[in-house]
Amino acid sequence: MSIHNLDKIFRPEAVAVVGATPRVAAVGYAVLHNLLKGEFEGKIYPVNPHHKEIEGLEVYPSLGSIGKPVDLAVITTPIRTVPGILQECAAAGIGGAIVVSAGGKEAGTEGLALEAKIKEAADRAGIRIVGPNCLGVVNTDLKLNATFASHMPLPGKLAFISQSGAICTAILDLSLKEQNGFSYFVSIGSMLDVDFGDLINYLGDDPGVSSIVLYIENLSHFRKFMSAARAVSRIKPIVVLKSGRSEAGIRAAASHTGALAGSDAVYDAAFKRAGIVRVNTIEELFDCAELMAKQPRPQGPGTVIITNAGGPGVMAADALAAYGMEPVALSPETMSKLDAILPPYWSRNNPIDILGDASPERYRKVVEVCISAPEIKTMIIIMTPQSMSDPTTTALSLCTLLKGKRLSIYTVWMGGGDVEQGQEIFNAAGIPTYETPERAIRAFHYMYSYARNMEMLQQIPPALPEELRYDQPGAKTLIAEALNQGHHLLTEPESKALLAAYGIPVNQTEVAVSEDDAVDAAHRVGYPVVMKIHSRDITHKSDAKGVQLNLKHDEDVREAFRSIMAEAAAYNPQANILGVTVQPMLERQDYELILGSKKDADFGPVILFGMGGILTEVLKDQSIALPPLNRLLALRLMESTRVYQLLQGYRNRPAANLELLDEILIRLSQLVVDFPEITELDINPLLMVDGGACAVDARVCLAPSEVASPMHLVISPYPSQYEAVVEIQTGVKILARPIKPEDAPLLIELHNSLSPTSIYFRFFRPVKSLPSEMLARFTQIDYDRDVAFVGLLQDEEGQKILGVARLMADPDVTRAEFAVVIRDDWQGKGVGALLLEKCICVARERGMQLIWGHVLPENINMLALGRKLGFSVKRVPESSNYELRIDLTRA
Template identity: 40%
Template sequence: MLDPFFKPKGVAIIGASRNPHKLGYGVVRNLKEYHYQGKIYPVNRSATEILGESCFANVNEIPDPVDLAVVIVPAPVVPDTLRDCGERGITHAIVVSGGFSETGKEGEQLEKELKAVADEMGIHVIGPNCIGTIDTHTPVNTTFVTGMPESGEIGFCSQSGAMVASVIDWARGAGVGFSRIVSLGNQVDVNETQMIEALREDRQTKVITAYIEGVSNGEKFLESAKKAALEKPFVALKGGRGESGAKAVASHTGALAGSAEAYKSAFKRSGVQQADTMEEMFDWARALAWQPLPKGKRVAVLTNAGGPAILAVDALEKAGMKLAELTKETKQYLQSRLPNAASVENPVDVLAGSGPGTYAVALDAILTDENVDSVVVIQAPQDWFLPASLAEVVGEVASTHDKPVIASIMGKASVEEALNILHKRKVPNVSFPERVASVLAAMVQRKEWLEMPNGTPEPFENISTTSAQTLANQQEWQQLLTQYGIALPPQQQVKSVDDAIAYADKIGYPVVLKVVSDDISHKTEVNGVKLNLNNAREVENAWHTIEASATEAGTNMEYGLVQKMFTKGQEVIIGIKRDDQFGPQVLFGTGGTDVELLKDVESALAPLNQQQAEQLIDATRAGTKLAGWRNQPPADREAVIDYVMRLSQLAKDLQQVKELEINPLYVLSEGQGAYAVDVRGFLAEATPEEIAST
C-alpha cells in the first residue's frame, strides 16, 4: 500500500521552483542529485524546465508513469491540488505544505477538507506539514533537505520534521547508514502504525527507529509494534514525557501511572525499546543492526588506559551489567603475551605503549573465554600508531566470533578514518566509554524480551465476573477485592467508640482505627488514621481525636474502621490505572505514606502472566526488599505475584474501573500471605468527589 512513497515509478513535484532557496527547488535537486531512476515531473506554470527537467503547467499534462506527488503549494489550494492528482490517477501524495491543524482552528478545518478529498479520491497521504521520504536503496529522496545518508540498515520515522532534518545531517557527518527515513507530519492519513508496518516489511531495514509524540490508535499500535519487534529490533524515543501524570486522577496510582508511564508500559509489552535521547537511540540501533545479541550480562573491558576503563565499568554496573570473571586459562594466556606490567584481570589493560597487534591477541583471547558474553574495546588517544590500524584489527577479530564487540576509540579529529573502517566492519563505536553501558544493556534487554513467554495468562477460575460487576460501585471496593481472591485483614466498620472497643477486644491488639467518609480521600492528610492501639483506652482516645480532626476538616466521621494491625512485614503498593490509549495498566512499588515521594514504581499492561508479574516486581527496589534485604527477612513474594496477576485480571474484566489502589498491601514473611490494608478507587464515569475511601 505504501510502496510508491519509497519506490515510485514517477514523481510529480507540484510547486517546483527555479529558485534555489525555495523548497520546490530542493525536492527536484534531491531527486536528481541522488540518482532517482524514475521519471521526474516538475509542475510550474511559469517555467519551461528546472535542472534540465521539462516543466508541466498542471498535473493533467503529466504522462505515465506517475504514482507519487510531492505537494508544495499554499495550504488553501492543497485540497483542490489533491483532487487534480486523484483525477490524474495519482494514488500517493506527500503534502509538504504547512498551515493546517498545527496553526489553529482555521488550519484544522482546512486539514479536514484535505482529508475528505483524499478519502474521496482514494489517495494515500503523508503529511501535511512534513519533510518527505527517503529510501537510500531505491534510491529516492523526496525531501528538500540538503544531503542524504549512506545506504544502511536503519529505518527511521518521525512525527517531527525538524528531527528528520537533524538526523539526515547527523548521519552524513557520522557516516551512519539508513535504509528509509520518513517525516510523518500531521498524519492526516498515513500514521506511525502504518509506517512501522512498512518498515517491518522492508527487507533492507534491519532495525526500526522512531520519534513518537503520540499514537493514533493504541490497540493497533501495540499489535503492529509487537509484530515488528518479533522480526527486528524496534527502538523509540518518546517526546512529551514530562507532561504531568497527575491531571484528572484521584489516587497515588493514577498520579504515578500517568501518560508517560502508559507509553513505557506499552513499549515494554510490545518489545519496543525506549531510549532516553536521540544519541542513545542511534547508538542502540547501530549495535542491534550490526552485532549479535549477547548470551548474558557478563562484559569484559579491553583498554590501554585506566581512567576510561573505570568510567566504562561504573556505567556498566549502573546499567545492571556484570564484569566477567576471566578463566584461569585466559589470564595465563594473556600474562604470557602482554607486557609485564599489563593487567590480565578484567578490565584487561594492555598499557599505553601497546599497539594493534597486542590488542588483537588480547581481544581474540577474551572473546574465546566461555565466561565472557560481550567485549568493550577502549583506546585513548596516543601518537605511535594510527587509530585506523586498530580499527582494522578490531573489525577483523570481531568478525571471527559470535559475540558483540562495542568499540570506544576516543577522540574526534584523529579518528575519522578509523570510524569509517569500523562502520564498514559493522562494529559500532562510541566517542566516550560511558556510552557502551546503555548499548549493551539494550542488547540484553532485547534478548530477554525475545525469550520471555508473552502468552495471555489463564484466567483465575474462582472468580465470578458477572457477580463482580454487580459489586463494582463506590461503596464495595473491598468486597470486589475479596471476590478476586485478595485477602483483607480482620476488620469491621463501627458506628460508635463502644463498638470500636468491643471489636478490638474480639480480634486482639494491636489494632488500627481509621476514619471512613466519602468526603475524605487521603486519610492521613486529615489525621484520620491511628496506628498501634494496644488497649481500650488508646482506642477511645484515638476515636475522639479522629472525630475532632474530621470536623476540623469540614466533614463528619461517618464510621470508624477497626482493623487488625500487622507488624514485622513490608508495605508495597499495587494498583490499576486505565489509560485512554492503551487500556488498563497495573502498578507495583514501594507503598506507605511516602509512595509519591520515593516514586519507586513500575507499571505494565494488563493482563499479566506469571513471568510478566515477576518482571514488574523485580524492576523495583520494593521487589528487591521482598527477597530479603539486610536485617529484613524474605517476605511472601509469591503472594504478591499472585495478587498482581489477580488485580491485572480485574482490570481486564471490569472496564468501568478507572483507578484502583491498594496502599499499603502489607506483606508478611514467606508463606504467611499479604493483606490489602487500605483500598481506594473510582469508576470511569465517576468524578474525583465521588471517590470511596474504605
C-alpha cells in the same frame, strides 16, 4: 485502510511533484532536484501551471493533464490548496501523497479545519498521506529521495522515522560522517493519516529493513502502535527517543497510584512491554542508530575491555558497573595465551591493559586471542594516542581481522586529530567507534537490554495452580449502582466489596455511625481494633487524623470515635461524614505494599506495585505495567522494585507468599480489564503476614466509560467469550478455546506425539522440536491480529491438546494464512473441522476478507476438509502444492 497501499508512497513507479519550480530556494525545487540527483528509477512528472519545462523535464499544468499512471504525489504548495489537489489525485487514480506543506494543526484553529478537509478528501478517495508538515520520504533501494533535505542517505538496512524534520536532518548529517546507511528515511510530520503503527507494520514486513529507529513527540492509535511494535520487535530491534518527559497531568490525582503513575512512566512501561529500547537523549539515539546499523545483537554479557592505558580501562569498567555488570572473568586458557604474547607486567586481569607502547601487531594478537575465547561475547577496544602508538595503522589492522565476526565489537579511539583517521577507517568498515568509553558501554547496554528483554518476552509463563474465578455480575452491580447515584468515589467498604468480588483478600470492615455502634462493631470484630473516618470527601484519611490504631477497650473506641469526628469536621467542614469503619488490628505485619491502577488517557489502565504505607509517595519504590498480566508479567513487575528483594526474606523477616502475590496482581489486572469505569484504584497498604495477604485500606474512583471492555486496553486480553465445550463426531466433549501463553508445555507434548508425516504436512519440512522462539510465537499471540484455537481433552492422564487451528493475519488484518495440526490418533474425528470453523467465525466477525493456505498434495484429509468448509482448491502455479482460499466477503 490497507498498509499495502503504502507501496504507492514508498515504492512508487511514477512520482508527480506538485508545486515544482525552477526557483532554487523553494521547497518544490528541492524535492524535484533530489529526485533527479538521487537518480530515482521511476518516472518524474513536475506539475505547475506557470512553467513549461524545469531541469529538462516537461512540466504539466495539472495532475489530470499527465495522462499516464502516477503512484505518488509530493505536494509542496500552500496547505490551503491541498484538499483540491487530493481531489485531482483521486480523479487521476493516484494512491499516495506526501504533503510537505506546513500550516496545519500547528497553526491553530484554522489549520485544524484545513486538516479536517484534507483528511476527508483523502479518506473519500482511499489515498494514503504522509504529513502534512513533513520533510518527505527516502527509499534508498529505489534511489527515491522525495524530500527537501540537503543530502541523500547512504544505502543500508536501518529504517529511521521521525516526527521532527530537524531531527531527521541532524541524524542524516551525522550518518554521512559515521558512514551509517539507511533503507528508509521518513519524516512523518503531523500524522494526519500514516502514523507510527502503520510504518512499523509496513517496515516489519520488509526484508530490506533490519532495525527501526523512531523519534516520537506524540502517538496516535495507541492500540495499533502496541500491536505493531509487539509483533515487529520480536524479529527486528526498535529503538525510540520519546521527547516530553515532564509531569503535568498528575497534580489532581485522587489516589496514590494517580500521583505515582505519571505519563512518562507509562510510556516506559508500554515500550518495555512492546520490546522497544528507549533512549533518553539525541546523543544516545545517534549511538544506537550507529550500533544497530553496524553490529549484531549482543549474545551475552561476557565483556572484555582491551586498552593501551589503565585509566580508560577503569572508566569502562566503572561504566559497566553503573549498569550492574562486570567485565567477564578470563579463563585460565585465555590468560595463558595472553601471557605468551604480552609483556610480563601486563594487567593480568580484565580490563586487559596491553600498555602504552602497544604496537598494531600487539593489538591484533590480543584481539585474536579474545575472539577465540568462548567466555567473551562482547569486545570494547580502546586506544589513546601516545608517542609509541599508531592509531591509524592499528585501526587498519583490526578492521581486516574483525570483518565478519559475530562478536559485538565497539572501538573507542580517544582524542582529537591523532585518532580521526582511525575513526574514519572504522566507520568505513562498519565497526562502531565512539569518543569515550562511557558512550560505548552505554550503547552496548541498550542493545544488551534489548536482547535480554527479548529473552524475557519469549519466556513461557507458568500456569496458575487452578483457574481463577471472579464474581463479575456482583462487581458490575456495585459499580453501576454507585454511578447511578452519582458517586465517583467508592467508600472504603464499597471498595473492599469490589476487591472481594474478584477474590482479592480484604479484612472485615464494619460501619458505625455512633459511639454505641462503634462499640458493638468492635465486639463483633474483636479487640484490638482500628477505627477510620468513613467519608467520600476525605480520600487521605491519615492527613485528616482520621485513623486510630490499637484500640483495646470500649472506652478507647468511644474516645477515638469522638476524636475522629471532630478532626474530620475541622479538616473539611463541607465533607459528608458517613461515620467510621471498625476493623481488626493486625498487630504484626511482615511487609506493607501498595497495589493500584490508574487509567492513563493514552494507554488505558496501568497496574502499579511497590512499597506501601504512609511513606509511599516519599520512597517512590514502585513499578508499573500494562494489563493484562500473567504470572510471568506479574513477577517482572515485582522484580523491578527494591521491595522485591525484601519479599524474598530478609534477616528475621520470613519470605512473603509470592505465588499469592502473583495471583492478587492477576486478579487486580482482570478487574480493570473487565471494568473500564475504574479510573483509579488503590490498595494501600496490602499487608503480607504469615504467608497470607490482606487489603486493609482501599480506594476506587469511577467514571462512566464511552468504550466497552476490552477496547479501553492497548493490549488485547484473552478472549474468554470464545470458550465452549463442544461434542465432536465420536460423542466426546472437548473444550475449544483460544490459545494461551501457558499452553506452551501442552503444545510441546502435542508436537512430540505427532508422526513425522503430520509434522511434514504442517511445516513442509522436518521439525524435530519447537524452539523457544517458535513456541513463544505460537502461544503468545496478539489476539487483535491472530486467531488460534486449541481443542483440549481432560482424561485420566491429565489435560492434553488434541489439535490446533490458527490464522496468521497480515498486519492490516484483512488477509490471513491458516494452519491446522491434529494429534494422529484424533484425525478424521471432526476436531480439525471444529477448530478451523471457529477460526473462520472469528475472522468474519473481525471483518477479514480472505483466508488462504498451501497444502501438500499428499495431505488428502486437509484437502477434503477445505472443500467441506467452502474453500476453493487450486494448484499453485509451477508447483505440485494446492492453494486453498475462502472469500469471507461473500455470504
